[in-house]
Amino acid sequence: MARLILDTNYFVYNDKYYHQKRGGAMGSAFTQVFANIYMLEWEQELIQHQASRNEIYGRYIDDIFMTTNMKIDEITTLIDKVQHKDPNIKIIPTTAEMVHFLDVAIMNDNGHLRTFIYHKPSADPYYLPYTSDHPHRVHRNIPYIALLRAARFCSNLNDFHLERIRIELALLLNQYPPQLLSNQFHRFFQMNKADLLIKTFDEQAYNQLHQRLLYSQKKQKSTILPSNTDPIINPPVLEQKPWDRxxxxxxxxxxxxxxxxxxxxxxxxxxxxxQYQGSPxxxxxxxxxxxxxxxLQNYLITKRPNQALLKGTDTSSN
Known part of the structure; x- marks a missing residue:
């Protein structure tokens, strides 16, 4: 199955078919899983190196984060050694007291770990405009989710308040009513039992909020397979669900x-x-x-070629 998927990748460009002989199709679920399997094997030396020194190693797709107390030349030697394992994988290292991993800025603040939200210099303060054609609940939840993200990422109260001001200004620029923002901000603090932070600058209360939200797990129903069921042969995602009449x-x-x-x-x-009594x-x-x-994205972006090209029919004579 893997060979079939990797060797039969075709795409259309300028009304012509092309066969992709190297690499995998972008956006393919299999390609991403296959690449992660390969990278897990490739990064074992780095994982073991970090684990032996009680350091952190993390990777998401093509972004890697590591902590170290080694000297710059020592960590450079280690990375150069790993670089030679596969010439197709290039590492561009950044070593500093503050780095960013995905959308989190991570900083060594005098020996203390400090995290906050990282904003790209070229990023615009854009949220879904309040005038967009979406249900009101979508606009209502955006301020709440933005504050939730800030409270999880920001490790100290000052960074959280700066991010809160940034969120409020960005939403005002996107035409959100001030009263709606005030209501949703109060809803965030009340639902997370942090009303004290609305009026006071209490670092201890914020640390409790930060830790509680950081380690909170989403309540999701998990399907538990019987001990004698092989998840490879009978994957739960392929189980047929009963029809609820x-x-x-x-x-x-x-x-x-x-x-x-x-x-x-x-x-x-x-x-x-x-819904009256006795109604069927x-x-x-x-x-x-x-x-x-x-x-506009639905109208302006076409991801599939036209039907005539897919069917192999020539429409030029018409």
């Missing part, structure tokens, strides 16, 4: 204006006319699924 999923397009309250009005109408509709559970409108 009582559940009816109804999609509807979202529109701003009066139609934005359609879901609430529909449920009120449904309960009034169909009582056994039906209707769930409305929101379908957002297409964006």
């Amino acid at each position: 009582s559940l009816m999923l109804v999609k509807y397009p979202f529109q701003t204006g009066p139609n934005s309250t359609f879901a609430r009005q529909f449920y009120t109408w449904w309960e009034k006319h169909y 509709a009582n056994r039906i559970n209707i769930r409305l699924i929101l379908k957002c409108n297409k964006t």
Whole structure:
């Protein structure tokens, strides 16, 4: 199966078919997994080196983060040695008291670990505009999620407050109402039991909030396979789910204006006319699924060639 996927990669460019003979297809789920398997083997020397010295090693796709107390020339020698294992893998090292890994800035602040959100110099303060054609709950949750991310990334209160101000200014520039921002900021502190931070600069209270959010785990239902079930032969993702005859999923397009309250009005109408005592509709559970409108990306970006080229038909004579 792996050979079939790697050797049969084709793509279309300027109305011509091309066969990719080297590398894997970008965006392919298999290519990413296969590359991670190879990189796990490639990085074993670095992993063992860091583990023997009680240091940190982490990698996400093509970004690597390491901590060390070695001298610059010693760590450079180690990286140069690893570089020669595969000429196709190039490491561009950055050694400093402050580095960034993905969107986190990591700093050695006089022997103390300090982290905060890293912003690229070229990045614009952009969030989903408040005037965009999206449900109100989407805009309402953006300030909350932005503060949640800041509280997890920022290890001290001062960095968190600077990030909070940055978030507020960016959302105001994207036309978010000040009252909405105030309500959502208060909701964040109240839901996370940190009301004290709204009015006071309490480092201890923030450290408790930071640690609690940093190590909190999402409550997800996990499927536990029986001990005699082989997850390779019978992967849980391929298990057929039973059809719930009582559940009816109804999609509807979202529109701003009066139609934005359609879901609430529909449920009120449904309960009034169909949820009476003895109604056969009582056994039906209707769930409305929101379908957002297409964006400019949907109209301007074409990822698939036209049908005529896929079918191999020549339309030039027509």
